[in-house]
Amino acid sequence: MKELERSLGLPAVIAISVSAMLGSGIFVLPGLAAAQAGPSVWLSYLLAGLCVLPAATCKAELATAMPTSGGTYVYLERIFGPLVGSVAGVALWASMLLKSAFALLGFGTYLLVMAELPLRPTALVLLVAISLLNVVGVRKVGKAQVVIVGLSLLGLGLLVAFGLPKVDPRNLEHSFPHGVTGLLAATGFVFVSYNGVTKVAAVAEEVKNPQRNLPLGILLSLGGIMIVYGLVTFTLVGNVPMSELGSDLKPIHTLAHHVGGSVAGKVAAVLGVVTMVSMANAGLLAASRFPFAMAREQLLPASLASVHRRYQTPIIAILITAAAMAIAISFFEVAKLAKLASSIVILLYVSENLAVVVFRESRVNWYKPTFEAPLYPWVPALGALSGVVLLFMIGPTVLLAVGLVTVPGLLTYLFYGRARARRRGVVGQRTKRADLLQTARPVDTEDALSQAEAVVALFGGERSPEMLVEVGGALAESGTVQVAHLTEVPEQMALDVVLEEDVTLRSLRRRSHAAADQQGAHLDFHAIVARDLVGTVHSVTSRTECHWLVMEWQGPSRKSLLPYNPIGWLINHLDTNLALVRDVGIRYVREILVYPEPGPHDALVVRTAAHLAQNWGAHVTLVRFVPDDAGEDQVEAEQSYLEQLELLVEEPIKQHVLRGKNLVTSLNSETAAFDLLVMGQADASLFATLRGTAHARIIKGSACSVLSLKTPRVQTHAALRRHASAEESQSRLMPFVAPGALQARVRVHRKEDLFAHVAQVFEAILLGRVNARVIQDALWEREKTQNTSVGRGVALPHATVADIPSYLGVFTTKAPLDYAGPDGNPVDVFFVTLCPPSDRSTHLELLREIAALTLKTDLLDRLRKAETAFEMREALEECCHVLDDADEKAREESSQAPLDTSVGTP
Numbered sequence: 057m058k059e060l061e062r063s064l065g066l067p068a069v070i071a072i073s074v075s076a077m078l079g080s081g082i083f084v085l086p087g088l089a090a091a092q093a094g095p096s097v098w099l100s101y102l103l104a105g106l107c108v109l110p111a112a113t114c115k116a117e118l119a120t121a122m123p124t125s126g127g128t129y130v131y132l133e134r135i136f137g138p139l140v141g142s143v144a145g146v147a148l149w150a151s152m153l154l155k156s157a158f159a160l161l162g163f164g165t166y167l168l169v170m171a172e173l174p175l176r177p178t179a180l181v182l183l184v185a186i187s188l189l190n191v192v193g194v195r196k197v198g199k200a201q202v203v204i205v206g207l208s209l210l211g212l213g214l215l216v217a218f219g220l221p222k223v224d225p226r227n228l229e230h231s232f233p234h235g236v237t238g239l240l241a242a243t244g245f246v247f248v249s250y251n252g253v254t255k256v257a258a259v260a261e262e263v264k265n266p267q268r269n270l271p272l273g274i275l276l277s278l279g280g281i282m283i284v285y286g287l288v289t290f291t292l293v294g295n296v297p298m299s300e301l302g303s304d305l306k307p308i309h310t311l312a313h314h315v316g317g318s319v320a321g322k323v324a325a326v327l328g329v330v331t332m333v334s335m336a337n338a339g340l341l342a343a344s345r346f347p348f349a350m351a352r353e354q355l356l357p358a359s360l361a362s363v364h365r366r367y368q369t370p371i372i373a374i375l376i377t378a379a380a381m382a383i384a385i386s387f388f389e390v391a392k393l394a395k396l397a398s399s400i401v402i403l404l405y406v407s408e409n410l411a412v413v414v415f416r417e418s419r420v421n422w423y424k425p426t427f428e429a430p431l432y433p434w435v436p437a438l439g440a441l442s443g444v445v446l447l448f449m450i451g452p453t454v455l456l457a458v459g460l461v462t463v464p465g466l467l468t469y470l471f472y473g474r475a476r477a478r479r480r481g482v483v484g485q486r487t488k489r490a491d492l493l494q495t496a497r498p499v500d501t502e503d504a505l506s507q508a509e510a511v512v513a514l515f516g517g518e519r520s521p522e523m524l525v526e527v528g529g530a531l532a533e534s535g536t537v538q539v540a541h542l543t544e545v546p547e548q549m550a551l552d553v554v555l556e557e558d559v560t561l562r563s564l565r566r567r568s569h570a571a572a573d574q575q576g577a578h579l580d581f582h583a584i585v586a587r588d589l590v591g592t593v594h595s596v597t598s599r600t601e602c603h604w605l606v607m608e609w610q611g612p613s614r615k616s617l618l619p620y621n622p623i624g625w626l627i628n629h630l631d632t633n634l635a636l637v638r639d640v641g642i643r644y645v646r647e648i649l650v651y652p653e654p655g656p657h658d659a660l661v662v663r664t665a666a667h668l669a670q671n672w673g674a675h676v677t678l679v680r681f682v683p684d685d686a687g688e689d690q691v692e693a694e695q696s697y698l699e700q701l702e703l704l705v706e707e708p709i710k711q712h713v714l715r716g717k718n719l720v721t722s723l724n725s726e727t728a729a730f731d732l733l734v735m736g737q738a739d740a741s742l743f744a745t746l747r748g749t750a751h752a753r754i755i756k757g758s759a760c761s762v763l764s765l766k767t768p769r770v771q772t773h774a775a776l777r778r779h780a781s782a783e784e785s786q787s788r789l790m791p792f793v794a795p796g797a798l799q800a801r802v803r804v805h806r807k808e809d810l811f812a813h814v815a816q817v818f819e820a821i822l823l824g825r826v827n828a829r830v831i832q833d834a835l836w837e838r839e840k841t842q843n844t845s846v847g848r849g850v851a852l853p854h855a856t857v858a859d860i861p862s863y864l865g866v867f868t869t870k871a872p873l874d875y876a877g878p879d880g881n882p883v884d885v886f887f888v889t890l891c892p893p894s895d896r897s898t899h900l901e902l903l904r905e906i907a908a909l910t911l912k913t914d915l916l917d918r919l920r921k922a923e924t925a926f927e928m929r930e931a932l933e934e935c936c937h938v939l940d941d942a943d944e945k946a947r948e949e950s951s952q953a954p955l956d957t958s959v960g961t962p
Contacts, residue, residue: 093242101289108250117427120270131408144465164178211324524606530671537577543585593622607634619745654856679698683717800928835855850885851883857890918935
């Protein structure tokens, strides 16, 4: 693969950034900005530079992580996907052509000093000239631009040197005639003056030592230009009265005339003309490359990527860009063009700040910047917030700017790019994936994946892969353990670049097999290179038909705010049990502490802990927490809950109700006496996760290793179904079916309406002892913990209500409801359970019985066909009898089977 030569050093990086910024922002805008801010306009330039600073540091981080040509377009496309990439490409194109357009108008105003010419026609004629120049090639002009920038800096330096001593303090009075509002409005207005500070990132592949030179060059050039802008505008308002400066489109000429007379004024005008022409030419050159690049990425028609055979330039892209500039020059005033350009630049810089946040929090394996934006997350947050404030101060023009870039970007993607772009971006991979609810995706490996009981996923950087393999081997119950070592690469990278195993991977393969051999487990090891990590994990778990996915738990780090979650949205939508392991280095597990919580995971937690204890020869202790001031009734309730959970396992286990000031501190203190803590993995909102959940604080502060378990949403209490013995199968369902709680073809259209109806039904059954609102709230409280849809059009809503018997109700709806379930399918059969908090075992038994009936009989078909409550009851009773007969037959066959007394290797 051909690569660009890295020939640009630090001076070249600074020169590129400075030349991209210096131009119409200081030669045209100061007078218009002064009309808004007054004599404090120099502060507006400094404030704008400070608001750019966070985006500059974020852009430097992005550039060192992805030192590839394309800059902002590449970063936003890789993180947010081709749709946002299309909009970003149009935005970058628009910002450059708009800045170049008002540079051409600025050229006309400076030219008026030497000749009386009409402004817009003159600007359009020059546009034609530089368009032709770009078509035939601009190599020599590119070298001349460096000289022009040097002359501009020299001229501005001389104006400051001669003008500062002549500053009239009277011109600086009433510095804030329009208050802070005017100052901020002017800050947003001149923001475009710094557009280009990060332009060098677009040619990052040509920078020598980019890890050092890119961030240092960007920050040095920004600091230098801030000083230049601040000194020049302070000198300007100190020498030129506001009455003269307010609407001046050639302020540098005016300043030179005040400081050095008419000759100096004409020299400044010539300098302004040359600078504006150079800037407009560079802007057209850079802007035309964006449709050219997007066409090569198949986001725009291929004709835009065509190169002229003789001149080797993208002629169609140049002509389209020039036509857009001509429209802007013809219909917009300089102030409007500046506001539009500033608005678009601010939007892009806000996006770059957000891109760093998303990259950091997603912890993409291939995102490894050598320079990191300091004070994360405050720097990108401040950059995004300041950008939003400035957009608000600019006013309604922002809406026009958003429309100018969003509408064309969306249309080009929807009608052209979507059918050709195959990438998703990091956000698209890790958020909701409808494609993963349909079918398994192929795995990017030549190795065939066999069936496995447990899959151990290694993403790199695990503290102890051997511990994960040991846990996987124990959970596999003598089945196969599949270790999947996953290397994530960008979607644009060819997979064969990283297919060869390095020495680290070979060592990991050997150690994994050794750990499995020690456990007596069969292990398969696969090194997988993946562009789509989430899709690959889903494919591996689906194709191996595993019951467990084992991963390492990693909490927030210095570089991120959220716990490590490499599989994003999929973590709550797996079709297998999930085991997250935090290893603190304990090699032998002899004492296991179990902290169960009423909900979808407690049965899985208790049964798994008991199985691990049997496998490792350990002892199990169940624990619940009550505060120091809790009454005896609360202690008894928790003790009763623990006793009910003990019934789920055959081995005797210890029970303990823990007292203390708060749960986290007390439980973490308790872990000092144990080797492993087993608990459920609680769902939490983004806000709660950022704040830090009690669950995360327990895991992080535990003195022993932690195993956090999560049962799949579509298989609630799968552990009960797998481990239920024949002796436990006798039907206990019918005695709990409440009279009046069998209803067929209920006419409701929303989940909310169904819950309200169910609550009213049970309020009547309970003779008004419990208000319908209490029941309804309890149903929703359970839904917040976990969506109760379990697939196949079935849901298991549950309400925990004090001081009532346990009840079961069965409802079918005339039309399936959108239940927002994990599989996305509508639901039309509802098994609703109501239980008191002291009777958890009955709830678990009912769930087990419902699972057996729906999986082993034709109950669902009969319920859906039923027209009346009588037909529903008949279906339930007959299917229960079918299940009981099958269990009785299984017990008889088991008792008649001959005893195997042979000796040998199983």
